[in-house]
Amino acid sequence: MLAKGKDATAKVLIVDDEPAFRLLAERFLQQQGYQVVSTASVEEAQQQLGQFDADLILLDLALPPHFDPQHTLNLVPQLASRPVIILTGHAERDLALKAISQGAWDFIAKPIDPDLLAVVVKRAVTKHQLEKELLQLRQATPVSSPLPSLAGHSAHMESIHTLVQRIAPTEVRVLVTGPSGTGKEVISKALHQLSNRADKAFVSVHCGAIPAELLESELFGYVKGAFTGADKDRQGLLKLADGGTLFLDEIGEMPLPMQVKLLRVLQEGSYYPVGGREMQHIDIRLVSATNANLPDLVRQGKFREDLYYRIKGVTMETVALDQRREDIPLLIRFFLEQLKEQQGQAFALETGAMQWFLQKQWPGNVRELKNTLESVAAIAQQGVIRLSDIQLLHLDSQGGGADTEVVDSALLGGLDEQVKALEIRLIQQALQQHGGNKSQAARTLGISRQGLLKKLERYGLSHSSADD
Structure with a gap:
């Protein structure tokens, strides 16, 4: 039965097997200005939700055909994309508290005080409508960046955007510093894509991931017979980057002998392949990155001072994600767009899941955020990432502290x-x-x-x- 209120904007779904209660609740909420649909079972409610986009659900715990509060309780996470208020008897108080821990908004004990019902429903409906408006604003907000990959509108990211735009068209060498996982390679790619070399190769080399004895041959290439197993000439990464950009990630881990050879390349623009006698000439733009303190390494004798001054040119520093938390919604949106392109599936976060992402600490920075989002999206149903998906993967217990605790909506995601x-x-x-x-x-x-x-x-x- 549908009851239309005088202000038919917010919608309430009542799920209770007591006909008298449903009738009284319908009439009361109608007088408060709500549209109301009532059903006697969860199965009927789920059918109604396909046609009736409720802003709020009033849910009794003991429902047919099982009349088992625990059975109903297990369904709460499926319904919690909008506020769920549990209707319960005093004997079911512990179960109601458990329902809140699983995403319910609140619970009210029967017999219900109409004034209390009016207050709780109004707060829950207002919360849901504000969240929908906030989601629409987030979706309408453009990613403020010269490139979508540089998602962020914090003061720090705005300075990065400005600097990238100004120095990308130049030939100046760039050193990007900052903690691991903060997007140093993303910045380097942005510099390349906005440069005059964008139609040439961007070659990335992780100096710490290649064994020291192999790094020279990987960079410079080699000629046939240079060493055991060199059965043919092989072009090095330096030659592949000719005309484009060479990105040396974690350059602080480059062995000292290789630092000497790289310095000669930067000074002369030429090199010899391993075992070769024919000089190779290259034209590259160098961008380097490190999470180490290079001046400290210079003082310790672990990094050449002359190479340091050759590579630093313009220094750009990234910061930990916790220092620019206001960028998290835009980063999430950007990564969801990437997933949509990769999988052909649009994804969205329910409010509880978004709050969890906003509250969580990210010691792994942007890389950890991206990987976590991809993991949760992999098990999301119908393209909606819910708090229950995070709990299913036990992600809410990782990172520790109150930032991942799930409580009622006022405390959802934890409190500092x-x-x-x-x-x-x-x-x-x-x-x-x-x-x-x-x-x-x-x-x-x-x-x-x-x-x-x-x-x-x-x-x-x-x-x-x-x-x-």
Whole structure:
């Protein structure tokens, strides 16, 4: 049965097997201005959701045909792409708390106080509508970058964008420094793609990944018979980069003997292949990267000072992702677009999953963020990445700390200490204002009484205050 309210904008789906309750709840919420659909089972509710895009679900735990609260509880993550409010008896309080840990918004005990229902529903609906608007804004926000791969609008990334645009058309050598996983190679590719060499090769060499005894032959190539196994001439990576850009990643790990030979290449623009006598001439633009402190390595005698000054030209520094967390939504959007191109499948994050990504610490920086997103997308159903997918892969337990704890929507994704202290203070003030009456304090805070009790338990606050 569909009941149209006087302000038919927000939609509520009631799932309860008690006809009298459904009728009363429908009429009450109709008077509050909602569109309402009611069903008697989860199966009916799932059918209705295909036609009725609910902003909120009121869900009873004991439903036919099983009448098993645990069975209904297992379905909460599937429904949690919008707020779910659990309707429960006092005996099912522990299960209701578990439902919240699995993504439900809140729970209300029967018999239900209409005023409390109105407050909780209004807050949940407002939350869902704001989240939809925020998602639309995120999707409409262009990636502010000379190249999409340089996703970010933080002050740091804006300076990177400006510097890349200014120096890309020049021939100046560039040294990119910063922690691992922060996008040093991405910046190097952007420099190449915006340069006058963009139609030539971009050759990437990881100096620490190639054994020292092989690095020379990989870079310079070799002639037939130069060593055992050299059964034919082989062109080196330097020659492949001729006319384009050579990217030397982790140049701080290059052995000292190779540093001498690279210095000669940069000075003279020429070299001899291993075992060869015919000089090779090349024209390359060099971009280097390292997560090491090269001046320290110079002082320790592990890196040549003359080579350091040859490669540094313009130095660009990347920072850890935690220092530019405002870029995370744009990075997520960029990586999801990449997945769409690779797999032909569009992906989106439900709000709970997005909040988890925003709150998590990323010691592996952008590389870790990208790999985590790809892992979760691999098991996502119908292109929607949910918090339950993260939990299924046990990713919420990695990284440690409150940043990955899953609690109710006000705390979803974890709280840092400042936010936690603020919420404790607000709870204490509300209790003091109402002489310890938890029901009145909960209304002031805009949460249910049960929600307040849960927070008191979580923060270790006393339950001995006066009650209603």
